[in-house]
Amino acid sequence: MSSENEDRSNEDPSDETVWDVVVVGAGPAGASAAYAAAVTGRRVLLLEKAELPRYKTCGGGIIGPSRDALPPGFELPLRDRVHAVTFSLNGKLARTRRSKQTLFGLINRPEFDQALVESAQQAGAVLRTGATVSRVEQHGSSVPDRRTVAVVLSDDEVVLARSVVGADGSASRIGAHVGVKLDQVDLGLEAEIPVPATVAEDWAGRVLIDWGPMPGSYGWVFPKGDSLTVGVISARGEGGATKRYLEDFIARLGLAGFEPSISSGHLTRCRADDSPLSRGRVMVCGDAAGLLEPWTREGISFALRSGRLAGEWAVRVAEAHDAVDARRQALNYAFAIKAGLGVEMGVGRRMLAIFERRPGVVHAVLTGFRPAWNAFAKITRGTTTLAEIVRTYPAARRALGALDRPKQAPRAEPELEPQKP
Structure with a gap:
């Protein structure tokens, strides 16, 4: 310099x-x-x-593409490194996938x-x-x-x-x-929740992604040392339902007894x-x-x-x-x-369209189909992108096209009890 x-x-x-x-x-x-x-x-x-x-x-997740775009020599002020992801479908069918390598980092x-x-x-x-x-x-x-x-x-x-x-x-x-x-505006609500050391230890190195009750919605828990960042996002215009989702989400996680240090909201625009x-x-x-x-x-x-x-x-x-x-x-x-x-x-728009119609299928693929989990891990680490996977692998391209077709007659799914993540 x-x-x-x-x-x-x-x-x-x-x-x-x-x-x-x-x-x-x-x-x-x-x-x-x-x-x-x-x-x-x-x-x-x-x-x-x-x-x-x-x-x-902001959730504060630093995936591979973020890390690679930082100035040379920049030291990330990481609060945690994620090695495991728990996926759930509106509190049900929770399953945790783990990786020996860091998936992404978390910052304030x-x-x-x-x-x-x-x-x-x-x-x-x-x-x-x-x-x-x-x-x-x-x-x-x-x-x-x-x-x-x-x-x-x-x-x-x-x-x-x-x-x-x-x-x-x-x-x-x-x-x-x-x-x-x-052409897309969404509402995100978030709470920064200080937690005791015993709770923080349970979440260390693991995040939760919960596919939510409204089309295109989901929630997250990101651990950051002695606090958890808990948030939800859904389409704008669903303000009341989004607020209830966050309240129910926090209660379901057993965190309702802890006072948030910050509660906030914002609009994201595509x-x-x-x-x-x-x-x-x-x-x-x-x-x-x-x-x-x-x-x-x-x-x-x-x-x-x-x-x-x-x-x-x-x-x-x-x-x-x-x-x-x-x-x-x-x-x-x-x-x-x-x-x-x-x-x-x-590609993200196509994935959102699929997710809005078939969240259960997305959940089942990510939690039960190892190539899908491996792709998720590679994307978060920055060794590939979703667009690159679709462009490179014909099978992924065909699967995306098949899922992107209009959904036929809906199937009734059995009611399951919520599982603790």
Whole structure:
């Protein structure tokens, strides 16, 4: 790292006239974009409305693709390493599958996000917290020339940039400017529950995934030392049912007697296939772009990977001398996203459609068919992706096609007593 970049991380943002790249939002996507742009030696400003560290509603699972997208030398602040997964079908038919190798890691988002921001600062990015962005302007009196974007803060201060990356979450103001379109919105509810050492020991190294009572819903328990992250997710519009599912889920697990330290909720949003990823010199990534896996709603790996790409292409946009070249570079960013993450999202949508109609079949396959479990383990470790499996193995492609057909007459299933996970 150059001494110039090290000195730049301590500069007063007000001393700068026009930044090469301004990144809005300091979550995993924004911090990754800021890092990717800053390591090239460009002048990068990272804006965050909150003070860091701050809590984010998130399970905190770090799968292989997330790990592989981290900055070189980044040390994950892991709270646990997962070697076993218990699957259940709305509290029934619980079965635990184990692995000798670590499947994935678990983190607390405040620690993880803070460490990512520090990596971006070490690369040369300047962090400014307490800065709420109200809008961006690419034309008008605030914009001195066609190569500049005006980022307008809530107090009407104007920050100028050659390119802007929007990573300001699922309710993104930058996404609204770009015109991001959504085709799936889900509600996630979560509780951080401190537990005694005896309970924590029972969960150490093991997570629970419970396929829920509403179509497409599921719950999870992620252990993190002396606390458990317990959450559920389902389609938006099922708020009351989702809340009841979480309450029943916690009670069924025997955790109702422990007071949560945090209870929170958030909406996850998936982009439509034809949704734009840029407008002029402004690009979006992560949740702001609606990039996440539609079935599991896993978003950290999508945030890290899309943020890195956005930061790299933002540098090229900043260097563009006219609108045509800027547009070309932004389209290259969109192509890179669609060729990678877009393909994964397409398969994820098909899996969600299958899961919504046939959760029992999905449960039976994962718990009773070893190749399916092995595929799950490889995906979580990052040695393959669901899209790669479908593309590579004809049998997987045929099975996905067969399950994706409309369900015929439903079968009555025997009522079973809930099993303790």
